[in-house]
Amino acid sequence: MRKVCVIGAASTKYGRFDLTARELLSDACSAALKDSRVDPKRIDGNFIGNAFSIAEKQGHLGPLVMTTLGIPEAPAYTIETACASGGSAFREAYVNIAGGFADVMLASGVERVSQLDTITATSYFAYGSDYTYEGGNGCSFPGLYAAMARTYFQKFGATEEDLAAIAVKNHENGALNPKAHIQKRITVEDVMKSMMVASPLKLYDACPFSDGAAAVVLATEEVAKQLGVEPVYVMGSARAGSIAALHERADMASIPSTTIAGEKAMKQAKVTPKDVNLLEVHDCFTIAEAMALEDLGFLKRGEGAKAAAQGITRRDGRIPTNASGGLKAKGHPVGATGIGQIVELREQLLGKAGARQVKNARVALAHNVGATGGSCAVHVLGV
Amino acid sequence: MRKVCVIGAASTKYGRFDLTARELLSDACSAALKDSRVDPKRIDGNFIGNAFSIAEKQGHLGPLVMTTLGIPEAPAYTIETACASGGSAFREAYVNIAGGFADVMLASGVERVSQLDTITATSYFAYGSDYTYEGGNGCSFPGLYAAMARTYFQKFGATEEDLAAIAVKNHENGALNPKAHIQKRITVEDVMKSMMVASPLKLYDACPFSDGAAAVVLATEEVAKQLGVEPVYVMGSARAGSIAALHERADMASIPSTTIAGEKAMKQAKVTPKDVNLLEVHDCFTIAEAMALEDLGFLKRGEGAKAAAQGITRRDGRIPTNASGGLKAKGHPVGATGIGQIVELREQLLGKAGARQVKNARVALAHNVGATGGSCAVHVLGV
Numbered sequence: 001m002r003k004v005c006v007i008g009a010a011s012t013k014y015g016r017f018d019l020t021a022r023e024l025l026s027d028a029c030s031a032a033l034k035d036s037r038v039d040p041k042r043i044d045g046n047f048i049g050n051a052f053s054i055a056e057k058q059g060h061l062g063p064l065v066m067t068t069l070g071i072p073e074a075p076a077y078t079i080e081t082a083c084a085s086g087g088s089a090f091r092e093a094y095v096n097i098a099g100g101f102a103d104v105m106l107a108s109g110v111e112r113v114s115q116l117d118t119i120t121a122t123s124y125f126a127y128g129s130d131y132t133y134e135g136g137n138g139c140s141f142p143g144l145y146a147a148m149a150r151t152y153f154q155k156f157g158a159t160e161e162d163l164a165a166i167a168v169k170n171h172e173n174g175a176l177n178p179k180a181h182i183q184k185r186i187t188v189e190d191v192m193k194s195m196m197v198a199s200p201l202k203l204y205d206a207c208p209f210s211d212g213a214a215a216v217v218l219a220t221e222e223v224a225k226q227l228g229v230e231p232v233y234v235m236g237s238a239r240a241g242s243i244a245a246l247h248e249r250a251d252m253a254s255i256p257s258t259t260i261a262g263e264k265a266m267k268q269a270k271v272t273p274k275d276v277n278l279l280e281v282h283d284c285f286t287i288a289e290a291m292a293l294e295d296l297g298f299l300k301r302g303e304g305a306k307a308a309a310q311g312i313t314r315r316d317g318r319i320p321t322n323a324s325g326g327l328k329a330k331g332h333p334v335g336a337t338g339i340g341q342i343v344e345l346r347e348q349l350l351g352k353a354g355a356r357q358v359k360n361a362r363v364a365l366a367h368n369v370g371a372t373g374g375s376c377a378v379h380v381l382g383v
Numbered sequence: 384m385r386k387v388c389v390i391g392a393a394s395t396k397y398g399r400f401d402l403t404a405r406e407l408l409s410d411a412c413s414a415a416l417k418d419s420r421v422d423p424k425r426i427d428g429n430f431i432g433n434a435f436s437i438a439e440k441q442g443h444l445g446p447l448v449m450t451t452l453g454i455p456e457a458p459a460y461t462i463e464t465a466c467a468s469g470g471s472a473f474r475e476a477y478v479n480i481a482g483g484f485a486d487v488m489l490a491s492g493v494e495r496v497s498q499l500d501t502i503t504a505t506s507y508f509a510y511g512s513d514y515t516y517e518g519g520n521g522c523s524f525p526g527l528y529a530a531m532a533r534t535y536f537q538k539f540g541a542t543e544e545d546l547a548a549i550a551v552k553n554h555e556n557g558a559l560n561p562k563a564h565i566q567k568r569i570t571v572e573d574v575m576k577s578m579m580v581a582s583p584l585k586l587y588d589a590c591p592f593s594d595g596a597a598a599v600v601l602a603t604e605e606v607a608k609q610l611g612v613e614p615v616y617v618m619g620s621a622r623a624g625s626i627a628a629l630h631e632r633a634d635m636a637s638i639p640s641t642t643i644a645g646e647k648a649m650k651q652a653k654v655t656p657k658d659v660n661l662l663e664v665h666d667c668f669t670i671a672e673a674m675a676l677e678d679l680g681f682l683k684r685g686e687g688a689k690a691a692a693q694g695i696t697r698r699d700g701r702i703p704t705n706a707s708g709g710l711k712a713k714g715h716p717v718g719a720t721g722i723g724q725i726v727e728l729r730e731q732l733l734g735k736a737g738a739r740q741v742k743n744a745r746v747a748l749a750h751n752v753g754a755t756g757g758s759c760a761v762h763v764l765g766v
Contacts, residue, residue, distance in 0.1 A: 001483060022515070045622070054437050057519065059510040060465040063627035063757030073643055075622035075758065077471055078463040082443040088460055092475060099482020100384060127442040132405070136440065239428070239458035244446035260456055374446030375458065 001098040005224045005231035006381065008036020008217035009343040014181040014210040014331030016114035021053045021213070025061060025110035026068040028213035028336075032106065033069065036217035037227050040069055043217075044102035046076040047092045049085030049109030049335035052124050053078075056112060065108075076106075082128030083284060085109060086214070086338025087239075087368030087377025093218050094237045094379075103223055108215035109336035121209045125334075128371045130245035141284070142206060144246050144372050146198035149287040151252040153200065156302035160200050163286035164191035165309035167204050167328055170283060173315060174325025176356040181210045181331030205286040210331030214339040216346070232346045235363070236269030236380035238262075242373040255373030258295035262367070262378045266297075269380035271363055273298045276380070278320040278348060278358045280341035282369035283328050289313075289321065292367055296378070320358045323348065338368035338377060349383045384481040388607045388614035389764065391419020391600035392726040397564040397593040397714030399497035404436045404596070408444060408493035409451040411596035411719075415489065416452065419600035420610050423452055426600075427485035429459040430475045432468030432492030433718035435507050436461075439495060448491075459489075465511030466667060468492060469597070469721025470622075470751030470760025476601050477620045477762075486606055491598035492719035504592045508717075511754045513628035524667070525589060527629050527755050529581035532670040534635040536583065539685035543583050546669035547574035548692035550587050550711055553666060556698060557708025559739040564593045564714030588669040593714030597722035599729070615729045618746070619652030619763035621645075625756040638756030641678035645750070645761045649680075652763035654746055656681045659763070661703040661731055661741045663724035665752035666711050672696075672704065675750055679761070703741045706731060721751035721760060732766045 010031030012024050019027075025048065033040050048061050058064075062076025079089040086109035093107035113121050122142075126135030134144060152158060168188055174180040191204040224231040240260035243249050249256070266272060273296065281296070283289035290304030298319050299307055307313045313321035324330045324344040327337060345364040347353045353361075363382045370376065393414030395407050402410075408431065416423050431444050441447075445459025462472040469492035476490035496504050505525075509518030517527060535541060551571055557563040574587040607614040623643035626632050632639070649655060656679065664679070666672035673687030681702050682690055690696045696704035707713045707727040710720060728747040730736045736744075746765045753759065 020515075051442060052437075054435075054507075054510055056514075057506075057510050058514045059434060059463060060512070060627075060754055060757060062464060063624050063754070064513060066624050067627045067631070072624050072626040072757075073639070075471075075624050075640075075644075076464075077475070080442060080461040080463065081445060081459075088458075092460070092478075095475075095479055095482060095484050099478060099484060101478050101482060123440075124437075127437055127440050129443075130447060131439075131441045132403075241446050241449050241455050241458050243455040244443075244450045248450070256456070257458075261458075371443055371446070374443060374455075 002100060003221040004094050004097045004218055004234045005221055006216050006342060006346050007219045007224050007229045007231060008032045009346045010035050011179055011214040011340050011343045012212050013179050014212035014333055017211045020056055021110045021112040022058060022061060022064050024112060024213035025065050025108060028215040029065055029069055029106055029108050032215035032217050037229060038104055038217060040071050042104045043071055043074050044105055045074050046106035046108060047089035048076060048078050049089040049338060050078050051080050051082060051085050051334045052111060052113060055116060055124060081375035082370035083334050084338060084368045084370030084375040084377050085335040090339060090342055090379060091237055091239050091377050094234050097218055097220060104219045106215055106217055107339060109339040110213035111333035111335045112211045113209050114211045133245045142198040142201055145285040145287055146201045147246060148252050149200050152287060155253050158305035161188055162305040162309055163205055164188040166286040166289050167191050169308040169314055170322050170326040170328040173323050173356055174329025177325045177330055180325045180329055181208050182329045201285055207284050207327035207332040210333040212331060212333035212336050214336045214343050216339060216342050230350055232349050233382050234379060235382045236265035238264035239377050241375055244374045246372050254291055254295050257373045257376035258292055261376045262296040265378040265380050271380060276363050276365045277361045278323060279365045280322055280324060280344055281367040283322055283326040284332060296367060315356060315358050323356050323358050341366040341368060345381050349381060385483060386604040387477050387480045387601055387617045388604055389599050389725060389729050390602045390607045390612045390614060391415045392729045393418050394562055394597040394723050394726045395595050396562045397595035397716055400594045403439055404493045404495040405441060405444060405447050407495060407596035408448050408491060411598040412448055412452055412489055412491050415598035415600050420612060421487055421600060423454050425487045426454055426457050427488055428457050429489035429491060430472035431459060431461050432472040432721060433461050434463050434465060434468050435494060435496060438499060438507060464758035465753035466717050467721060467751045467753030467758040467760050468718040473722060473725055473762060474620055474622050474760050477617050480601055480603060487602045489598055489600055490722060492722040493596035494716035494718045495594045496592050497594045516628045525581040525584055528668040528670055529584045530629060531635050532583050535670060538636050541688035544571060545688040545692055546588055547571040549669040549672050550574050552691040552697055553705050553709040553711040556706050556739055557712025560708045560713055563708045563712055564591050565712045584668055590667050590710035590715040593716040595714060595716035595719050597719040597726050599722060599725050613733055615732050616765050617762060618765045619648035621647035622760050624758055627757045629755050637674055637678050640756045640759035641675060644759045645679040648761040648763050654763060659746050659748050660744045661706060662748045663707060663727055664704055664750040666705055666709040667715060679750060698739060698741050706739050706741050724749040724751060728764050732764060
């Protein structure tokens with residue numbers, strides 16, 4: 001298999017925009033191409049993470065964005081694995097290059113949901129659940145993650161304040177990220193006083209509905225050298241799944257697909273958690289960050305929830321986690337989220353993350369989850 | 384690159400069913416696994432062509448079907464490139480095996496639209512167009528393909544009767560296909576008298592809205608030998624795109640992505656049109672079959688429309704085309720269509736197509752189009 005690098009990356013700001021998914025996506029792809037300095041004519045294709053563009057009455061995003069980029073002949077695909085769509089798109093772009101089917105690829109993602117009211121948006125998101133048993137019976141994602149949190153609390157004795165500290169930490173990071181949806185510091189008290197959404201999860205335990213797009217250019221090592229760009233290597237790449245419906249799983253306080261994909265990606269990268277200098281993990285709710293750190297093997301069972309309060313996962317901690325602000329503060333434009341993680345980690349690995357730079361960032365891990373873990377993508381990047 | 388074979392295949396009947404996409408897809412995948420005799424535990428993933436499952440309030444089909452199949456850990460992806468979603472899903476399963484990332488994969492597709500009334504279904508389909516310029520202004524696919532037909536008529540002097548003969552031929556084939564949505568012979572007069580949909584295209588020039596699912600199992604040559612199944616080889620595989628909006632193209636009587644993908648796939652397979660014994664082409668409307676035969680290089684410009692009337696594309700003709708009945712009669716369950724073509728061609732290549740068997744079928748080509756050609760997938764199969 002050939003070595004694959006990320007040679008360019010860009011992201012729109014995350015937030016609420018009066019722009020269509022098509023426009024946001026075109027902006028991000030165009031900026032990533034510019035950043036990479038590659039001639040667009042060399043692009044062999046584009047994998048696009050997206051889940052809900054049909055809510056704008058526009059499917060088939062590929063030809064639209066490729067036409068805008070001036071390369072309509074290059075094939076493009078929409079990939080959907082719920083909230084892991086971006087990570088899955090990145091994976092397939094990687095596979096195409098590593099396997100010798102392409103030399104230069106775009107991997108991108110986009111979502112536009114701010115035109116929907118909160119109830120409609122929550123309903124759309126619930127389509128990513130096992131709708132027959134979950135979403136369709138009123139158990140949308142806040143409820144599902146609340147059930148995971150309750151199980152976690154019962155098993156490990158964690159508290160709402162522990163989770164609140166995760167939100168506080170991620171908001172602190174997001175406040176330093178000019179692309180973040182929410183650039184505002186909060187306190188544990190703010191979280192505790194915020195509206196209860198699905199007990200024990202409150203408004204500030206949840207990520208926002210964000211619009212946004214992100215794109216990266218992947219290429220062979222040879223192309224990176226030709227262009228003279230500083231490569232960030234894809235050291236490991238893996239995808240896995242879990243039983244779709246939460247109630248059918250043996251344990252509701254962990255996500256099996258995270259463990260499987262994490263182990264595979266780190267094995268390929270020949271690293272262990274000790275070698276990883278920073279992570280972007282899928283913190284759609286605070287409890288999700290706690291579980292991710294455990295499922296990935298960075299912390300023991302029951303340690304994840306308290307890690308933020310203990311300073312372990314701060315930018316200057318032992319396991320810097322979500323230095324971007326995470327889904328929690330940076331935002332969660334579904335299809336873009338997994339690609340946005342790569343954009344952030346590349347900046348960190350190249351030492352260009354400004355005020356939120358993590359020191360000695362040489363190896364980084366991105367973790368992107370669909371639904372309650374029905375889909376997961378993990379990537380290890382390094383310089 | 385490793386050799387890749389199709390080692391199992393199955394399809395539901397196409398038609399109108401009181402079953403969800405999830406159920407249809409699970410049925411097809413399960414039957415394909417059984418047909419292949421492979422242990423489901425060996426499945427490395429599933430690429431699922433689907434465009435509209437969100438109309439059933441259910442996205443994220445992958446984990447649902449993998450859970451049903453008893454292999455929830457294996458990653459699954461929904462792939463959307465409008466009506467070429469199935470062909471695109473097959474392509475990526477092929478890439479994963481040929482590139483060494485997997486040994487055994489499912490490629491599948493599904494659509495369920497019969498719960499929608501005709502106007503709603505037409506609107507959903509139009510989301511695959513450039514909605515800003517086309518669908519959103521009332522130019523849905525019948526109108527777009529009508530514009531292509533008008534252009535074709537003006538350039539080449541073809542007639543409505545020529546197109547009607549394509550419908551008659553495909554219904555004749557469909558009448559022999561127990562899986563076809565419409566198993567009814569029609570006459571040129573029937574077509575000419577049918578309701579005008581978008582001049583010059585009438586109801587019988589158009590494919591039906593179908594529900595249905597199809598699935599194939601792909602594997603390395605080694606796995607095929609281990610299992611002792613008769614392999615059908617993927618000799619060539621290619622994807623390409625075209626400018627999204629029809630009015631921006633230089634020519635409205637051809638589809639550039641068909642030509643690009645066709646040339647690439649045949650080059651990889653080391654065949655020319657003369658070596659291909661039968662084709663399944665994307666005849667969403669009769670005019671589409673005419674253009675496909677020309678764009679793929681099987682007939683000269685202007686010859687495609689008259690080929691059915693001349694007997695060239697009949698099962699016993701020089702270029703047997705859509706022996707299954709095609710989208711026109713077999714039906715068009717969007718995400719399943721491209722996979723269903725592979726199911727048909729495998730049966731033909733193994734000499735198991737019963738009453739509709741094409742003689743001396745050794746090399747076959749599948750052609751699957753998204754929208755008016757914004758996406759295209761072409762595959763060459765052989766025994």
